[in-house]
Amino acid sequence: MTLPLTPVWFVALPLLLAFASPLWVRYRLLMPLLVGTPALLLLLAFVLLPEVRTGPLLETIVIAPPLGIHLQLDSASWILVALISLAGLLATAFIWLSDAEPYLRDRRAFVFLLLLIAGCNGMVLTGDLFNLYVFLEIAGVSAYALSALRRDASALEAGLKYLIIGSVAAVFFLFSVVLIYLQTGQLNMAAVAARFGGIPAPMQLLIGLLMLVGLGIKAELFPFNFWVPDVYQGSHPVLAGLFSGLLVKAFLFVLFHLVFLLLADPQVAGLWLMGLGATTMLIAEVVALRQEDMRRMLAYSSLGQIGLITLALGFGMQATTAGGLFHMVNHTLVKLLLFLTAAVLLRSFVSARLADLAGAGRARPLAAALFVLGALAVMGLPPLSGFASKLWILKGFAEAGVFWPVALILLAALIEAGYYFRWIKVLYDPNGDLKAAAPVERMAYVPMGVAAGLIILLGVAPFLVDDLFIEGAQTLLDRGAALSAVLGAGS
Amino acid sequence: MTAVPLRKRVRVKTLLLVLLCGWLFAVHLGLLLQYGLDGQSASMGDALLARNAETASANAVTSVVVSYRGFDTLGEVTVLFLAATGIGLFFGRRDRRDSEVPETAGSPPNEMMVTGVRLLFPVLILLGVYVVVHGHLSPGGGFQGGVIIATAFFLRLLADPDFRLSHTRVGLLESLSGSGFVIMGLLGLSLAGTATFLGNFLPHPVADMGRLLSAGVIPIIYCLVGVKVGAEVAAIFGDMLERGGEHEAAQVKDKPEAE
Numbered sequence: 001m002t003l004p005l006t007p008v009w010f011v012a013l014p015l016l017l018a019f020a021s022p023l024w025v026r027y028r029l030l031m032p033l034l035v036g037t038p039a040l041l042l043l044l045a046f047v048l049l050p051e052v053r054t055g056p057l058l059e060t061i062v063i064a065p066p067l068g069i070h071l072q073l074d075s076a077s078w079i080l081v082a083l084i085s086l087a088g089l090l091a092t093a094f095i096w097l098s099d100a101e102p103y104l105r106d107r108r109a110f111v112f113l114l115l116l117i118a119g120c121n122g123m124v125l126t127g128d129l130f131n132l133y134v135f136l137e138i139a140g141v142s143a144y145a146l147s148a149l150r151r152d153a154s155a156l157e158a159g160l161k162y163l164i165i166g167s168v169a170a171v172f173f174l175f176s177v178v179l180i181y182l183q184t185g186q187l188n189m190a191a192v193a194a195r196f197g198g199i200p201a202p203m204q205l206l207i208g209l210l211m212l213v214g215l216g217i218k219a220e221l222f223p224f225n226f227w228v229p230d231v232y233q234g235s236h237p238v239l240a241g242l243f244s245g246l247l248v249k250a251f252l253f254v255l256f257h258l259v260f261l262l263l264a265d266p267q268v269a270g271l272w273l274m275g276l277g278a279t280t281m282l283i284a285e286v287v288a289l290r291q292e293d294m295r296r297m298l299a300y301s302s303l304g305q306i307g308l309i310t311l312a313l314g315f316g317m318q319a320t321t322a323g324g325l326f327h328m329v330n331h332t333l334v335k336l337l338l339f340l341t342a343a344v345l346l347r348s349f350v351s352a353r354l355a356d357l358a359g360a361g362r363a364r365p366l367a368a369a370l371f372v373l374g375a376l377a378v379m380g381l382p383p384l385s386g387f388a389s390k391l392w393i394l395k396g397f398a399e400a401g402v403f404w405p406v407a408l409i410l411l412a413a414l415i416e417a418g419y420y421f422r423w424i425k426v427l428y429d430p431n432g433d434l435k436a437a438a439p440v441e442r443m444a445y446v447p448m449g450v451a452a453g454l455i456i457l458l459g460v461a462p463f464l465v466d467d468l469f470i471e472g473a474q475t476l477l478d479r480g481a482a483l484s485a486v487l488g489a490g491s
Numbered sequence: 492m493t494a495v496p497l498r499k500r501v502r503v504k505t506l507l508l509v510l511l512c513g514w515l516f517a518v519h520l521g522l523l524l525q526y527g528l529d530g531q532s533a534s535m536g537d538a539l540l541a542r543n544a545e546t547a548s549a550n551a552v553t554s555v556v557v558s559y560r561g562f563d564t565l566g567e568v569t570v571l572f573l574a575a576t577g578i579g580l581f582f583g584r585r586d587r588r589d590s591e592v593p594e595t596a597g598s599p600p601n602e603m604m605v606t607g608v609r610l611l612f613p614v615l616i617l618l619g620v621y622v623v624v625h626g627h628l629s630p631g632g633g634f635q636g637g638v639i640i641a642t643a644f645f646l647r648l649l650a651d652p653d654f655r656l657s658h659t660r661v662g663l664l665e666s667l668s669g670s671g672f673v674i675m676g677l678l679g680l681s682l683a684g685t686a687t688f689l690g691n692f693l694p695h696p697v698a699d700m701g702r703l704l705s706a707g708v709i710p711i712i713y714c715l716v717g718v719k720v721g722a723e724v725a726a727i728f729g730d731m732l733e734r735g736g737e738h739e740a741a742q743v744k745d746k747p748e749a750e
Contacts, residue, residue: 003681008688012673015569019669022662061562061688067538069562108580115573122566134566141570145577175519182523185535206518 005048006059007073007125010041010081011135014118018111025107031096034110038088038117045082052078053471056485058127065486066191071125072486075471079325080124080253087245087332088117090447091238094340098347098444103149104236112149116142116242120250127486129177129187132254136173136218140166143247147235158234165217165227173214176207183207189261190486193479196262208269211258219251220306221273222280229291232299237346240295241339244302245332252306252328256313260476261483266316273314278408281307285415289422294342294352297419298335301378304412305331311405312393319396322473326465327389330377330458334386337451338374341367344444348436354423359432364440368427370448375420377455380413385458392462547695548627548706556632557709557716561689565672568719572669575723582730600650608650615643623717627706633713637720644721645728656729661722668719675712 014037017024024030051057056074064070073081092113095104103109119139126132144166148159181187183203184195196204217224232240259269281304288300309331312324344367345360346352361368377384380391390409397405426432458465475482539555546554556564619640626632647654679690695707704710 002683003677004686006680006688008676008680012677012688015565016670016673016677019572019673020666022659022666059688062559062690063542067535067542068559108576111576112573115569118569130560131563131566134563134570137570138566138573141573141577145573145580148581151581179522187535203522206522 005044007048007057007071007081008059008061009044010085010121010125011071011118013037013041014114014121018114018118021107021111024110030107030110031105034113035089035092035096037114038085038092041117041121042082042085042089045078045085048073049078056475056482058485065127066186066188069126069128069131070188070486072127073125074475074482074485075468076257076325076473076476077124077253079329079468079472080250081121083249083329083332084117084120084124084246087242087336088113090336090340090451091242091245093447094238094343094444097446098343098441100238100343101150101236103151104238109146109149112142112146113242115139116146116247120246123250123254127189129180129189129192131187132189133170133174133177136251136254137170139247139250140170140218143243146239147231147243149239150234150236154234156234158231161227162231169214169217169224171214172210172217176210176214179203179207179210188486189258190483193261194483194487197264211255212272215251215255215258216276218248219255219310220248220280220303221276221310222283222307223276225280225284225303228303229296229299232302233293233295237295237339237343237352240299241336241343244299244339245336248302248306249328249332252309252313257476260316261479264479270314270316274311274405277307277310277312277314278405279307280304281311281412282408285412285419289415289419291419292354294345294354294357294423295339297423298338298342301338301416301419302331302335304416305335305378308390308393308409308412311409312396315397315400315402315405316477317396317400318470318473318477319399320393321396321477322469323389323392323396325472325476326392326462326469327386330385330389330455333451333455333458334374334377337370337448337455338378340444340448340451341371341374344440344448345371347438348440349434350437354426357432357434358426358429359434361427361429362432363434363436366445367440367448370445370452371427372424373452373455375424377459379416379420383456383459385455385462388459388462544697544700546691546706546709547697547700548709549701550627550629550632552630553627553632553709553713554706557627557712558689558691561676561712564716565676565689568669568672568716571720571723572665575665575727578727579730583733599652604650608646612643612647615639615646619643619717619721623714624703624710626713626717627709628701628703633716634720637717637722638724640717640721641724641728644725648728648732656725658726658729661726661729665719665722665726668715668722671715672712672719675708675715679708 017033017037021030024033048057052073052075056072059071061069061071094100115138119135119142122135123132123139126135144159144163147162148155177187180192183199184192186192186195199207213224220228232243235243259266259273263269284300284303284307288297288304291297291300305327309324309327312320312327315321342352344364345357348364348367349356349360351357373384377386380386390413394406394409397403539559540551543551543554546558548554548558619636621636622631622639623633623636626636644656648656676689679685679692680688682690682692685692691707691709693707695705699705
């Protein structure tokens with residue numbers, strides 16, 4: 001009897017610990033396990049890394065694909081799994097170390113947080129469309145409950161909005177899966193991909209549209225993202241950071257994974273997605289200029305970055321895709337850092353409104369400094385990691401000779417500079433005289449410091465991780481290899 | 492006439508949205524109804540049916556639900572668990588001492604209800620257990636049987652004001668069965684004979700097909716699902732009823748809850 005280290009642990013471990021939660025309450029293990037689970041998963045990801053780099057890791061569950069369900073850990077999904085575990089680790093460590101509000105530390109929050117991680121991992125790993133839907137629901141339902149956890153008016157509004165819009169999105173996605181099953185008789189993604197070209201063109205269009213609406217809502221793309229700021233404002237900032245850092249990234253990955261896998265020629269779909277991404281980016285950045293609440297401003301800034309990532313991934317060239325994946329990681333780190341500083345400021349000064357934070361930089365110098373660091377990284381200033389990934393994306397576009405995205409990305413960075421400096425100016429307002437209303441645990445800065453350290457490290461030495469992202473982009477784009485890995489050679 | 496202008500009374504945007512959704516629904520229905528008329532051929536179902544002897548489960552649907560696509564079932568159980576936890580969060584009482592605190596019930600149940608439930612309760616439990624245990628032999632299984640058991644307890648809650656579901660006990664049952672499911676899966680992964688998550692590691696000879704003790708782990712997993720679904724749905728009912736009680740109590744008099 002052995003315990004093989006396989007990808008299924010990324011789902012099974014959080015599920016097991018979440019189900020057994022009454023036990024942990026009794027033995028007072030809730031907090032150590034909440035932090036320990038993502039830490040263990042991160043460790044497991046690094047243990048599996050050498051094996052993943054030699055070839056994709058396929059794990060069959062009960063019977064082999066295309067009949068059964070399988071999990072696939074390849075270079076692309078590895079990046080996401082590691083990112084999810086890392087983001088989960090930082091956020092849960094903050095919840096533990098900062099002695100956060102009791103509602104974030106009870107059994108229910110434990111269950112929802114672990115299942116959010118399990119759901120995201122499952123979505124990224126699975127190779128089966130219906131299984132994908134199941135994990136999408138797990139991640140979604142945990143997110144709805146998390147956003148309403150505080151149970152006051154704004155949190156309940158956020159939860160209800162998220163619940164309704166999220167369920168609608170899930171139904172759209174389910175419809176598209178139903179149509180695919182009717183047309184091809186398959187649910188395995190690779191087997192579907194092999195037959196997708198045989199589906200009549202109008203039906204392909206309908207399936208594509210349903211999928212775009214379903215995943216577009218979940219991944220917060222432009223016409224479908226009106227609900228995002230309310231949800232981010234109503235939830236606790238740590239949770240908003242998790243939504244922006246982990247949930248949206250998983251959905252974006254699923255969207256592009258499906259586009260690159262199902263479509264033999266993703267050019268047209270990619271162009272559509274690039275258009276959506278560019279609009280998302282510009283509109284969000286412009287709207288962010290006027291926001292008076294820090295959480296809302298961060299929500300719009302997050303949307304802008306999501307648009308940028310969509311723009312980069314939609315182009316479908318190796319350089320931009322690698323840059324887009326890199327930017328995904330950077331944005332998760334940066335947004336998590338910014339939302340954690342927002343949590344500290346909100347805790348200290350009770351309000352997160354611009355007018356109430358004048359001079360907060362002197363009462364909470366460390367938090368304000370980290371906010372500045374995060375803001376500079378979002379804008380893409382050297383030597384921070386945002387610079388490295390944006391440069392990679394811009395170079396990719398320039399090499400391909402397409403210049404309109406370059407102009408738009410630079411314009412967006414300019415607008416970002418505008419509103420982040422507005423906030424920085426207020427934080428260091430010399431006339432403001434703020435007294436912190438509540439103390440903040442010194443240990444709470446540890447996860448923020450780790451995030452900040454990673455941002456600087458990745459900015460100074462991006463060559464450390466270059467290969468990972470290039471391999472990830474290659475795997476994501478190489479449709480033929482993905483098909484033959486699952487269905488065997490000759491298909 | 493009200494002074495509200497017409498454009499405020501009829502929301503054009505909402506109307507358009509409703510029309511759009513209706514059109515999409517009609518298109519979808521039109522598409523779906525064309526299928527299945529001539530019977531699907533060469534689909535996944537046939538391929539799975541051909542392999543059904545492997546699991547030795549007389550009910551082929553069960554071997555798909557619990558074994559071949561058991562991973563999905565685990566996910567679905569998880570979604571139900573999340574829903575139950577969420578409902579407990581929003582409908583359950585804020586300060587839950589334990590269920591020992593007596594609550595003012597609504598109007599007392601009438602005689603018909605009490606007598607009827609007294610007769611139905613054991614029958615429903617028996618039926619539920621039967622449906623769960625025979626999941627691999629006949630139509631039914633953990634989900635269906637679990638809901639029947641939960642219904643029995645729901646009726647009991649309605650008919651008997653003194654009857655309470657102990658949250659601790661229901662929670663423990665729920666967590667034990669849920670962890671049991673995952674542990675069965677991990678056992679399948681760790682034993683050399685199967686070496687896959689949710690693999691059927693108990694002997695399941697085809698000769699036994701149709702007996703109560705057959706199909707290896709499938710009946711065990713289905714019983715765990717039954718317990719879990721029963722506990723969760725019962726907890727949902729309990730939470731909703733409790734909320735009603737609390738609401739009325741608050742209306743009758745300001746009952747100090749936080750003491």
